[in-house]
Amino acid sequence: MKACLLHRPGPVESKPLAFVEVPDPEPQDDQVLLRVSACGVCRTDLHVVEGELPPRLSPVIPGHQVVGEVIQLGVKARRLAMGARVGVPWLHRTCGACEYCRSGRENLCDQATFTGYVVHGGYAEYMVAPEAFVYPIPPSFPDLQAAPLLCAGIIGFRSLRLSGIQPGGALGFYGFGNAAHVAIQVARHWDVRVYACTRDAAHQRLALELGAAWAGGTDAEPPVKLDSAIIFAPAGELVPVALRALKKGGALVLAGIHMSPTPPLEYSLLYHERVIRSVANNTRQDGEDFLRLAAEIPIRTEIEVYPLPEANRALIALKHDAVRGGAAVLDCRVVRR
Ligand SMILES: [Zn+2]
Numbered sequence: 588m589k590a591c592l593l594h595r596p597g598p599v600e601s602k603p604l605a606f607v608e609v610p611d612p613e614p615q616d617d618q619v620l621l622r623v624s625a626c627g628v629c630r631t632d633l634h635v636v637e638g639e640l641p642p643r644l645s646p647v648i649p650g651h652q653v654v655g656e657v658i659q660l661g662v663k664a665r666r667l668a669m670g671a672r673v674g675v676p677w678l679h680r681t682c683g684a685c686e687y688c689r690s691g692r693e694n695l696c697d698q699a700t701f702t703g704y705v706v707h708g709g710y711a712e713y714m715v716a717p718e719a720f721v722y723p724i725p726p727s728f729p730d731l732q733a734a735p736l737l738c739a740g741i742i743g744f745r746s747l748r749l750s751g752i753q754p755g756g757a758l759g760f761y762g763f764g765n766a767a768h769v770a771i772q773v774a775r776h777w778d779v780r781v782y783a784c785t786r787d788a789a790h791q792r793l794a795l796e797l798g799a800a801w802a803g804g805t806d807a808e809p810p811v812k813l814d815s816a817i818i819f820a821p822a823g824e825l826v827p828v829a830l831r832a833l834k835k836g837g838a839l840v841l842a843g844i845h846m847s848p849t850p851p852l853e854y855s856l857l858y859h860e861r862v863i864r865s866v867a868n869n870t871r872q873d874g875e876d877f878l879r880l881a882a883e884i885p886i887r888t889e890i891e892v893y894p895l896p897e898a899n900r901a902l903i904a905l906k907h908d909a910v911r912g913g914a915a916v917l918d919c920r921v922v923r924r
């Protein structure tokens with residue numbers, strides 16, 4: 588099959604992904620083989636490709652927002668039928684036995700593997716995944732539009748949950764790309780007012796189109812104090828900025844897997860029982876709950892489609908805030924340049 592392979596991390600501008608022929612994967616035991624139709628491009632992919640996340644598998648095929656069709660079942664796979672349309676998220680597999688798995692917190696599993704990082708992902712024509720960790724895609728979403736739901740959507744949803752935001756509350760978003768453009772639709776559905784702080788004017792416009800009460804730059808102060816805030820951008824310097832905008836007792840959620848160092852914190856910013864909390868991965872429950880809600884709302888994803896061989900170009904656009912719409916998605920059925 589054809590796939591985008593990362594041999595050595597490097598700046599995306601140097602085009603570290605090679606579009607090459609690799610052996611077709613084969614499903615083991617409880618795995619299914621998927622013919623990939625679409626794979627969303629996530630900021631975490633950028634951290635993998637540029638090496639901010641240390642390599643766990645090399646070479647590796649990135650991509651963890653995968654939509655595909657089941658075309659072969661492993662010998663022990665019984666849950667899914669041939670032809671089922673499923674999504675593969677970042678959380679690839681957990682051990683099921685550690686203290687985190689046994690307490691409903693499999694997102695923190697000691698032995699977790701991650702798609703497109705610890706195992707091969709979806710920047711490819713085919714991939715394998717454990718059938719217990721893939722989700723049926725609601726029929727109302729076409730393949731390309733469904734892809735961003737699988738990480739941007741699920742992680743955004745978990746971030747909203749951890750923010751503790753209540754109906755009628757005021758919620759700040761710092762950064763407005765992939766995850767935020769989906770999360771705002773859930774927040775609006777819950778009758779939450781969203782204040783979007785983002786450096787890019789096009790993203791400010793998108794936030795307003797999607798129902799934000801206000802949009803401004805990352806340094807601009809929202810017109811009201813916030814009950815909670817979520818930082819989607821990988822920029823540690825935003826932590827004191829967001830804390831300053833919070834009410835007493837407010838929660839600040841850090842949604843990214845990687846962040847630049849945070850500057851020293853004035854304790855007064857944290858005092859009055861403000862909390863800072865990170866988001867790590869997702870549970871299967873998050874994924875199932877979110878996809879059900881996404882179909883019910885229904886969520887509309889704004890995508891820009893790139894052919895699979897152009898993955899480097901999609902990552903460059905993501906890095907430079909140049910993705911039109913909310914999310915870049917690879918069309919994995921297009922394998923000619
Ligand atoms: Zn575990």
Ligand SMILES: [Zn+2]
Pocket residue numbers: 629630631632651677738739
């Ligand atoms: Zn992701």
